[in-house]
Amino acid sequence: MNESSNSPQTASSNLEISIAALSLLGVFTYLLLNYVLDIGRQSFTLSINTNFSTTSQKLIDGHAAFSFTLIDLPLLTVLLFGGIPLLYQLFRRLLKADFGADLLAGIAIVTSFLLNEYLAGSLVVMMLSGGAVLELYAVRKASSVLEALASRMPSVAHRKSADSLIDITTDQVVIGDILYILPHEICPVDGTVVEGAGAMDESFLTGEPYLMSKTTGSQVISGAINGDSALTIRADKLSIDSRYAKIMDVMRTSEKYRPNIRRLGDQLGALYSPLAVAIAVAAWVYSADVIRFLAVLVVATPCPLLIGIPVTIISSISLAARREIIIKNPAILETIGTCRTAIFDKTGTLTYGRPNLTALICNPLYSENEILALIASLERYSKHPLSSAIIKAAENASVSLLTVANITELPGEGLQGEVAGKCVQITSRKNFTERNLQQSEQLPDSSGGLECVVLIDGNYAATLQFRDEVRTDSPSFINHLKPSHLFDRVMLVSGDRESEVRYLAEQVGIEHVYFSQSPEQKLALVRQETQAAKTVFLGDGINDAPALTAATIGIAFGQNSDITGESADAVIMDSSLQKVDELFHIGARMRKIALQSAVGGMLLSVIGMVMAGLGYLSPVAGAISQEVIDVFAVLNALRAAIPPKTLTDY
DSSP states (O other): OOGGGGSHHHHHHHHHHHHHHHHHHHHHHHHIIIIISOOOTGGGOEEOOOHHHHHHHHHTTTOOSSEEOGGGHHHHHHIIIIIHHHHHHHHHHHHTTOOOHHHHHHHHHHHHHHTTOHHHHHHHHHHHHHHHHHHHTTOOOHHHHHHHHHHHSOSEEEEEETTEEEEEEGGGOOTTOEEEEOTTOBOOSOEEEEEOOEEEEOHHHHOOOSEEEEOTTOEEOTTOEEOSSOEEEEEOSOGGGSHHHHHHHHHHHHHHTOOOOOOHHHHHHHHHHHHHHHHHHHHHHHHOOHHHHHHHHHHHOOHIIIIIHHHHHHHHHHHHHHTTEEESOTTHHHHGGGOOEEEEOIIIIIEEEEEEEEEEEEOTTSOHHHHHHHHHHHHTTOOOTTHHHHHHHHHHTTOOOOOEEEEEEETTTEEEEEETTEEEEEEEHHHHHHHOTTGGGGSOOOOSSEEEEEEETTEEEEEEEEEEEEOTTHHHHHHHHHHHHOOSEEEEEOSSOHHHHHHHHHHHTOOEEEOSOOHHHHHHHHHHHHHHSOEEEEEOSGGGHHHHHHSSEEEEESSSOHHHHHHOSEEETTOOHHHHHHHHHHHHHHHHHHHHHHHHHHHHHHHHHHHHHTTSSOHHHHHHHHHHHHHHHHHHHGGGGSOOSOSOOO
């Protein structure tokens, strides 16, 4: 059974959805009866007077305390079955000294009932529950992330037994089992290759942007995606102890400590609610007329907060969606402009996540174009992840490809073939050094990145140096964060090697660098930074999921991982830093428009409250004036959906 389905949070969510649906249906039914069927209200009037109503009647100067028509029954149903649960929730918050804007709405529900303004009370119920539902639809639960993590892992492993394969559950795998991993399958447990050669994609787990070659003796980690060749491995750990399971454990832990963002409406409501109540009480005391108390509260109903801000948020979400930015947690739009620490993953975030040939250091006997022509001609027949970088470099240099024959590609040996009558071999620096000790003195100093050595007719010819390709706009984007968005601290946190991470940091201009970071270390680091200031974390791998959850705001890049997307508050669909900048501007613009709608509406409401307190507005006139204020607040809020001329500034 899914525990989340019975959780208190889920029960509360279902209640709010039910109340919103009930209030919408009740108001619609009332309007249908009142305006379409045109039933005469006076013919069916019922008046019910009790001891309570008699007392109330004296208080409110002869008005019936509780009178209704049959047409009012849908509204009374809303107030009874929708208003009472909401009032109970508000009462519990009141006991905790939580004086938000919705507290005023609760008082307005009660006063509207006392005034027989059932439609106004039902609309307040609908606004209160509807605003909560608008937020609930995009709020991600921990279970969804953990379910996505669990569903990605295979439930079956292929265990070798004599000459056959037996399918077993991953929970049945024991240390020492010999397992067979088919092409493109996900590795079920951590282990060691005992037979076969190929490559695995570990980028979502380690941050390394390349396919990692595997041969006998190589270590494999659970969650990695096998390449085109089948591998036989020996299980070194149980499924529950493997690397992927550890990430799930970290994910569970990070969910428990997810930052709680205080909403803009709550912040404003904490100031507005006491002021409104104070004005209402002062009016009652000053005039000795409870009608003025009620009139002030009707005018004070915080619709600009309950409707204006959610409308602004929904409008901004719509604008973001048109810009290929998916907002999963609406609260971030209110907070993103206040974040002061930006934390970036490396691979796929500030880089493209693909290798790029950064240097071709040739033996003086050969030119760069000559080497490129020879190796690109050979690499076009290879599936090695570096092949595309070499071919791209050859295309950029406009070299012509040559005829190739007798191609071989053996594990540990590299790629070899005859190109234009010459024996060309491309191998690793390590393999070349071990087998050509005398010639190894010709090698240039290591760059710290990935390197290959080219041999022509058995002699050293060139060294190829590769780096993860840096996004063209990464430097300008990083450098504009402080002056344009007021970030005080920019950090680079990666699971990649020190040389690769420091190289990128120098290229883009980041001072604070952390390398070789496991998901657990990333999580601890992000938590530490989030305690000091509000943080934005950007990443795209499974190993980023816990950190995305722990940050104040987590932004995921691209669609490569459902798990990363589930963990994030926003997803940039096309992995563009420009889209990240647009998200910053959409958030800042949303907050500005929301403040205009909320604060402007509140100021007009305060003027109306003062007029009601002085006796110039009756409750009915106050309700009408509040509706006019609401219209202006909503119209202003709708501007957030209109795209401005530009949404980026770098």
